[in-house]
Amino acid sequence: MxxxxxxxxxxxxxxxxxxxxxxxxxxxxxxxxxxxxxxxxxxxxxxxxxxxxxxxxxxxxxxxxxxxxxxxxxxxxxxxxxxxxxxxxxxxxxxxxxxxxxxxxxxxxxxxxxxxxxxxxxxxxxxxxxxxxxxxxxxxxxxxxxxxxxxxxxxxxxxxxxxxxxxxxxxxxxxxxxxxxxxxxxxxxxxxxxxxxxxxxxxxxxxxxxxxxxxxxxxxxxxxxxxxxxxxxxxxxxxxPAEAVAAGVVDDGSLMAMYGSSGYFIRVGSTPITDPSLWAAPFVLEGTYVLAAGTATTGTATRWVADALGITDERDEVTFARLLELAEGSPAGARGVLVLPHFAGERTPFQDPHSRGAIVGLGLEHTPADIARAVLEGIGHATAEAVGTYARCGVPVSRVVAIGGATKNPVVMSTVSTLTGLTQDVAATPGASHGDAFLAALGTGAVELADGRRWWSVDRSVPPDPASAERLRADHRAFVDLYRALAPWNRERDMSTRGDGA
CATH class of the missing domain: 3.30.420.40 (ATPase, nucleotide binding domain)
Incomplete structure (x- = not known):
């Protein structure tokens, strides 16, 4: 069958x-x-x-x-x-x-x-x-x-x-x-x-x-x-939710980190927990619930910087390989360049549709490699800030399973693991469509939930990097300060631009 x-x-x-x-x-x-x-x-x-x-x-x-x-x-x-x-x-x-x-x-x-x-x-x-x-x-x-x-x-x-x-x-x-x-x-x-x-x-x-x-x-x-x-x-x-199932994130306390065009994070539980900083919803099976978080740009930000730097190829894998090679020519911290990747507003934890992207700290000494690195680390900062909301709300996370295109990007992944202090297991799965197939098999009675263990596997794990921790944590404090400093101006600019009919 x-x-x-x-x-x-x-x-x-x-x-x-x-x-x-x-x-x-x-x-x-x-x-x-x-x-x-x-x-x-x-x-x-x-x-x-x-x-x-x-x-x-x-x-x-x-x-x-x-x-x-x-x-x-x-x-x-x-x-x-x-x-x-x-x-x-x-x-x-x-x-x-x-x-x-x-x-x-x-x-x-x-x-x-x-x-x-x-x-x-x-x-x-x-x-x-x-x-x-x-x-x-x-x-x-x-x-x-x-x-x-x-x-x-x-x-x-x-x-x-x-x-x-x-x-x-x-x-x-x-x-x-x-x-x-x-x-x-x-x-x-x-x-x-x-x-x-x-x-x-x-x-x-x-x-x-x-x-x-x-x-x-x-x-x-x-x-x-x-x-x-x-x-x-x-x-x-x-x-x-289909990605979470594909990654085997079905147990109480486990968290799926989905690195797609945007970032999305699902923490599964057996009881409904609500907090204004996170999104509460039912999960795929009756009696299960999620607390979710999300960022507005992940893959879209990498695509944007590749286009801006003129390294885009019609083949995505070539584009992102070029971007990673360029970014790895700059050290952790991007030599002082910091990016706020809010190119489409931001979701967790700021819930601010008016926020916009910013690149700060640029000097004549900086190169395209620094900009590429800063954008990728900026995605990591945004992701870590969203994932960190669970701890700030007192909601325990027992395991993180990562899925999506950016799991292939060591700069993004290492930045997130280092800033959150959480090791990420990268799921070996074709993605949400695989979860859809499992859910169809479950819904038609062909398999039981426990059979999913035959469907799920881990490709590798990404632990925190102690060598870059001090630099990235200092940058993260500046990242949050940058958002707060720009937020009032962005809101005023955005509202005046949109007008009443937007």
Missing amino acids: TFLGVDVGTFESKGVLVDAEGTVLAQSRRRHQISTPRPGHVEQDPELDWWADVVVIARELMAHPAARDLRGVGLSAIGPCVVATDEELTPLRPAILYGVDTRAARQIDALVGALGEQEIQRRCGNALTSQSAGPKIAWLRDEEPDVWSRARWFMTSQSWLVAKLTGEVVIDHATAGYFHPLYDLQAARWDVTGCEDVVTADRLPRLGWTTDLAGTVHARAAAETGIPEGTPVIVGTTDA
Whole structure:
């Protein structure tokens, strides 16, 4: 028996065909882009960027002989996004992406004013931030009322993809938990009290757990994708929980550090813990919960500096090899150059959509190597500041498992381990799509959770580096001071630039 897992990421979609032992039989991937039509606006076309990827990847993997014994499909995608569709599931506008899209600052303020911070924290276990989907629905109401009024459904990325496959409009609790202030964390249900002018519950997908069966592939989707009609499809989840499952982060106290286009961190627990500094949500299985954190830029910052330094190649592996080689020509601390990598605002712990990037300490003596090193260390500083929030909130972390593209970057990884004092185990896994396949196998009853130990393995470990600790810790104090010094100016500049209609 085999299982299909497909993950739609910010810049790339990946798919795997896996057997019941976790062996990858075939892989496929396809790239796409984001759109930034205005400052703070980050969007993608669901049909052209998401569904087109799923169709191509599915067709390639269904051509494998083992696909004849396909027993289930699992999907994950970036989120929480906001996808407004009509009754026929046709998107009415480009999808509004997750926390990197910061357009709804005014709506966040309005909802906090209407509901109160205490009520939002009580209901959702979270403060409202750019990661919250509710204010983005409110933005549509305020700024694109025609789209808002025509919308039959407000869903997210993987829920729309599942609906395209099955016709069923359903969302997992793990993602719904980020539709604050519309979801009650303790009751595990929609609660739009006080937000009825933003959205009513009947315009939101029905709720399910990630491994529940959403439905089966219908005839039209089968014709497009090559997935046999009638194949079971689970509810699915966003990419980060799927990555956590792929990395084997399912035990109480374990933390997944996902180094993707942005940074995302999930600490798994068996009881719901809430803290205003972190995001609380259900996990993929009933009775499990997460405390999450995130940074706004990781891979996007490395891509930016590679472009800025003119070392980009059409092959990503060449681009990032060049960047690393350049950065390693500068010592730890980048000879005094410090970078605040807030190119799209920042999430944990600052929750500041107005923050922007900065490069300080430059002198005529500095070289491109120093700038490259400073950007990579800046990513490490931002990551360490986010991960350090758990300790500051008194939440223990028993183990860190790292996953994603930047795990191949020793500068970023060593900086994070050194600043946090935590050894990171780098997972040997194809990523979220592998987690999707496991969740599909789990949801269809082909495996049990304990069988995951056959699916999960560690490639290597990255311990703290005592030799660079003193330098990096001093720089980290300056990093936090730099943010605090620039924050008022950035907020004033950003608000005056956006105006009321942003």
